[in-house]
Amino acid sequence: MNTTSNTSSEHCVWVSAGVLNNKLCDRNFDCEHCPLDAALRDDVSACSENGASLSVTTMQFPDWEQLSEDVQRVLSPLRSIPLCKDARYSARHAWVRLLPSGLMRIGLDAFAAAMLPEDAQLITVAHNTVLREGEALGWVYAWNKTLPLPAPVSGVVTCRGNDYLRTVKELRRNPYRDGSLLTLTPAVGAIATARVYPAATHRKRIERHCRKLTGRILRALALPEAGLCLNDGGVPVASLPDMFGDDRYWGILKHFIGGPGH
Numbered sequence: 001m002n003t004t005s006n007t008s009s010e011h012c013v014w015v016s017a018g019v020l021n022n023k024l025c026d027r028n029f030d031c032e033h034c035p036l037d038a039a040l041r042d043d044v045s046a047c048s049e050n051g052a053s054l055s056v057t058t059m060q061f062p063d064w065e066q067l068s069e070d071v072q073r074v075l076s077p078l079r080s081i082p083l084c085k086d087a088r089y090s091a092r093h094a095w096v097r098l099l100p101s102g103l104m105r106i107g108l109d110a111f112a113a114a115m116l117p118e119d120a121q122l123i124t125v126a127h128n129t130v131l132r133e134g135e136a137l138g139w140v141y142a143w144n145k146t147l148p149l150p151a152p153v154s155g156v157v158t159c160r161g162n163d164y165l166r167t168v169k170e171l172r173r174n175p176y177r178d179g180s181l182l183t184l185t186p187a188v189g190a191i192a193t194a195r196v197y198p199a200a201t202h203r204k205r206i207e208r209h210c211r212k213l214t215g216r217i218l219r220a221l222a223l224p225e226a227g228l229c230l231n232d233g234g235v236p237v238a239s240l241p242d243m244f245g246d247d248r249y250w251g252i253l254k255h256f257i258g259g260p261g262h
Contacts, residue, residue, distance in 0.1 A: 054176055055085040057199075062207050063214070071217055074240050077114035077172075078213075081206060084109075084176040088194075089202035090152035093257055094137070095176065096196050099183075103158055104191070106137060106182045108149070111206050112257050113175045116168045117142045117241055122149075124181050129157045133194055137182055140168075140258070143246045147258040153194040155184030209256055216252065220244060 059081050064072065072079070087095040093112035097105045108116075120142035131137055136148035160182055171179040197205075220243065241249045 056082050056176060057085060058082050059203055059206065062210050067214070070236065071214070074217070074237060074243050075213075078111070078210065081114065082110045082175070083199050083203055083206070085199045087176065088152075088196035088198055089205075090150070090194075090196050091205065092150050092152070094149065094152040096152050096194070097176075098191065102186070104153060104155060104184045104186050105180045106152065106184060107175055107180045108171060108257075109202070109206075110172075110175050111209065113168060113172045113179065115240075115253060115256060116140055116171075118167075118169050118172075120168045122168065122171065122181065124160050125157060127157055127160060131155055131157065131184065133190070140253075143250070145246075145250050147250070147253055149258060152196050153184065154187040154190040156187075157182055158185050159183040213252075213256075217243070 061075060061078050061081065064079060067075070084095065084097070087097040087109075089095050089109060093109045095107050095109050099105060108122075120140050122138055122140055124138035125131065125136070131151045131154060133152065133154045134150050137151040138149050140147040140149065173179070217240075237243045240252075243249075244252065
């Protein structure tokens with residue numbers, strides 16, 4: 001979804017309905033061809049999966065004890081990161097799990113859930129949408145910004161999560177079950193060719209990304225516009241968005257979670 005606003009002062013119909021906050025339409029109110037509008041109007045409930053047992057392990061943020069207390073404070077959501085051994089993972093922290101029926105569940109891993117702003121909303125594409133690997137399976141919406149989430153595999157959307165609009169707070173509680181965003185009917189050959197990797201490989205990727213994030217924090221401490229205290233009296237920052245500011249932190253999210261894999 002294109003997020004560049006035009007000069008119109010009119011608001012999106014979903015803002016008027018109280019669903020979204022402060023979203024200016026960039027499509028001249030052509031709702032018929034707007035993927036966000038299609039996603040929000042879809043009301044198909046999630047495919048049921050009763051009694052499935054998942055094997056979930058927990059990894060620790062690398063070199064945690066070597067970090068200062070101030071850095072540990074802003075990284076606290078990432079201190080313990082659950083990882084589902086039954087899933088495979090893309091480079092952009094999306095997971096895929098094959099169901100006995102042959103359908104595929106898709107969601108975001110615990111690293112992504114911890115990185116995204118807690119008050120952000122997640123919107124997925126509509127029922128029956130044909131997705132190609134790398135296309136947006138949905139969007140993260142926060143701070144009047146939109147982050148597309150690349151699909152880890154190709155297929156047709158069979159069902160979506162329980163709600164058309166989800167919060168990151170809900171996702172964090174159980175990213176590998178309750179946090180499932182979509183169920184797909186896989187395209188022919190999609191599972192064999194998808195660039196998704198087992199949990200052991202993804203664990204190493206998370207470790208690399210954690211170390212990159214630590215490096216960004218340590219470099220930012222030398223900059224006047226970022227620091228471990230707010231500008232309104234030296235109150236310690238409590239989160240990464242507070243430390244970097246909305247615009248710079250959104251760039252970090254794009255680097256790790258949105259856009260092409262790396």
